[in-house]
Structures are given as C-alpha cells and as structure tokens.
Amino acid sequence: MKLLRYRDGGRIRPGLLDGDGQVRDLSDHVDDLDGAALSPQSLGRLAALDPDTLPKVDGAPDLAPCIGGVGKYVCIGLNYSDHAAELGMEHPEHPVVFLKATSAISGPNDDIVQPRGASTTDWEVELGIVIGTAAKYVSEDEAMSHVAGFCVLNDVSERDFQMRLGGQWTKGKSCDSFGPMGPWLVTRDEVADPHALELTCEVNGDRMQHGNSANMIFSLPRIVSHLSQLMTLHPGDVIATGTPAGVGGGRKPPVFLKPGDVLRTAISGLGEMVQTVRSDG
Incomplete structure (x- = not known):
C-alpha cells in the first residue's frame, strides 16, 4: 500500500x-x-x-508529512561508501547516530525555509525507515519485522550551523522545514529489496545526487538492530539511513541552496518530493 x-x-x-x-x-x-x-x-x-x-x-x-505524531527522528551519518569517499572520511566502525528535531518535519511539497543567517544550506536525499512495532534489543534477523514501511526523506542541512557552532550536528539539521517527508509511506511488503533502490536529487533540473541503497555501509537490519540496543524504537519513529555522494558541501567548489531554487528528491518505487527554497528573512 x-x-x-x-x-x-x-x-x-x-x-x-x-x-x-x-x-x-x-x-x-x-x-x-x-x-x-x-x-x-x-x-x-x-x-x-x-x-x-x-x-x-x-x-x-x-x-502533509506521510507520518503523524513522530516521536523520534533518528539519523545515520556517513552510511554510503561513495559519500564517505567524497568527504575524505574513513568508514565508521559503528553507525554514526544523531537526532533531528521532529519540529523540522514538513510535507513533501512544502517550501524549504532558510533560517536567518543561513548561507550554506545543503541537500541529502535519504531512504526513510518507519517503525511499525516497538523494537528493543532485537537481532538483525528479526529487525525488519518491526518496520512498517519506507518513504523519501531529505535531511536538509545548514552546514555553517552544523560545523561552526560546535556541539552536535543536530544544530544544523533541525531548522524548521528541514525534514521533508513523503510523499507517502510504502508498506514493507511492496518493496522487494530495500537495498536495491535508486536515490536521486536534482536542483533546478541538474542532477546532483544519483546513488543506490546497495552502497550502504550498514544495512537496514543492522541499523534497526543497533539502534534498538540503545533505545526503544516506537511505532511511528522515523530513521533516516544516510545519503549517497553528491551533496553540495562535497563539491569543489561547494554549491549551496539559495532562495528560488527548486529541489526534486526521489527514490525508485517510493515517489518524489518537489520543493522550493525561500528565505525566512
């Protein structure tokens, strides 16, 4: 469905x-x-x-966002081998985990609003996992039975806030509207192999990201199992599973979003989101 x-x-x-x-x-x-x-x-x-x-x-x-009342929005960083390579970083030994404020969640066609002082806003198309049943201390073998389905996410990031302001990455990830989600939840039974999905992101019609979930460093069962050792995953929780190469900050020279830009993020079989960037003044 x-x-x-x-x-x-x-x-x-x-x-x-x-x-x-x-x-x-x-x-x-x-x-x-x-x-x-x-x-x-x-x-x-x-x-x-x-x-x-x-x-x-x-x-x-x-x-609207395809899931309501999200309790946790958990993100996995550096989870694509090509993305780690473009940033010149080694593969992590364990999944890199950070949180995105649920107040950042927005609909699949809502504007992306750059906050005041932002000048390095970046895109990250990601495969989203939506939890269907509570998961605590689950094994990798049983992890996917706790997943209701999948959706398209864009982990929009203000790199200056993320890197310069110190502390957690959450600062640059949680601005209002920085969590587009949708366009719909595709139930797990309709996705034959979530590790064989094509992910793309276009800015003003130019393709910036083109990757495949086969290039994940940590598989979806590994991610769900790992997180369940650290916290209980509740129904409606959302997990962003990382982004492939092609982010603006990884380009030479870097390329960032500006008001008026139009983003199209898509994952094969899961639909697409189309959004316009505007400034919050």
Whole structure:
C-alpha cells in the first residue's frame, strides 16, 4: 500500500493512493496515519479494504508529512561508501547516530525555509525507515519485522550551523522545514529489496545526487538492530539511513541552496518530493 496524509482545510486526513494514482480518503477507517495505525493488525485491516469503495479526494490534494505524531527522528551519518569517499572520511566502525528535531518535519511539497543567517544550506536525499512495532534489543534477523514501511526523506542541512557552532550536528539539521517527508509511506511488503533502490536529487533540473541503497555501509537490519540496543524504537519513529555522494558541501567548489531554487528528491518505487527554497528573512 501507499499510505499518505493530506490537508483538508485546517485538518489533516489519512489517505491511500490507489492503483490508478487516485487519492482515497481513509478517515472512516483510521484517525490518522501515526504510530497507532502502523501495527501489522492495523495495516492488515487497511490492506483488506477495496480502494474502489473509499471516497475519492478531488483534484491534487496538498500532501502533509506521510507520518503523524513522530516521536523520534533518528539519523545515520556517513552510511554510503561513495559519500564517505567524497568527504575524505574513513568508514565508521559503528553507525554514526544523531537526532533531528521532529519540529523540522514538513510535507513533501512544502517550501524549504532558510533560517536567518543561513548561507550554506545543503541537500541529502535519504531512504526513510518507519517503525511499525516497538523494537528493543532485537537481532538483525528479526529487525525488519518491526518496520512498517519506507518513504523519501531529505535531511536538509545548514552546514555553517552544523560545523561552526560546535556541539552536535543536530544544530544544523533541525531548522524548521528541514525534514521533508513523503510523499507517502510504502508498506514493507511492496518493496522487494530495500537495498536495491535508486536515490536521486536534482536542483533546478541538474542532477546532483544519483546513488543506490546497495552502497550502504550498514544495512537496514543492522541499523534497526543497533539502534534498538540503545533505545526503544516506537511505532511511528522515523530513521533516516544516510545519503549517497553528491551533496553540495562535497563539491569543489561547494554549491549551496539559495532562495528560488527548486529541489526534486526521489527514490525508485517510493515517489518524489518537489520543493522550493525561500528565505525566512
């Protein structure tokens, strides 16, 4: 299934994308697409519905972040061999982990807003894992059974804040609008091999990133298992699994986003996000 959330006036409603690309409303069957809706039992009930019986949503609705009420947004750094190479860094011995503020989460077509003083805003297309059942001390063999599905993420980063202001990377990762998520949650059963997905990012039509999840240093089961040794992963938690080569800061000379730029981030089978950059003044 491709599950989503869309804006209807001042309310966000849950929806489903049918086989013809038509958005169908799920409000009669689930309150929201959040942690409570992501259990195997809940997803099974939604999968059993006949999409043709669900109300059509007219036009092209304004999509909200595909997951509501995210408790944790956990990021994995330096997880692609080509990205580590472009930065001149060794492969880490263990997954590099940092957190992104959940207040940064935005919809797949919402503007990316550069905060005041920002001049080195960068892009990072990433495969997102969405947790469906609580995971604590799970093995790699059982890790994926705790995953509800996948989505496209962009770990937007203000490099100056990230590197110059000291402390954790979180400072440059958590600005409002720096967590685009969507366009929909693709359930795990629809992704034959999450380690064979093509990731791309274009800026103003120029391709900047083109990678494949096969180049991950740490696999998805390794990531979920590793994190579960450190913290309980709860339904609705989101994990950004790293970005391939081609970020602006890794280019010579570096290239960063400016107001008016248009980003297109996409992952094969998971959809795409298209966003415009603007300044917060």
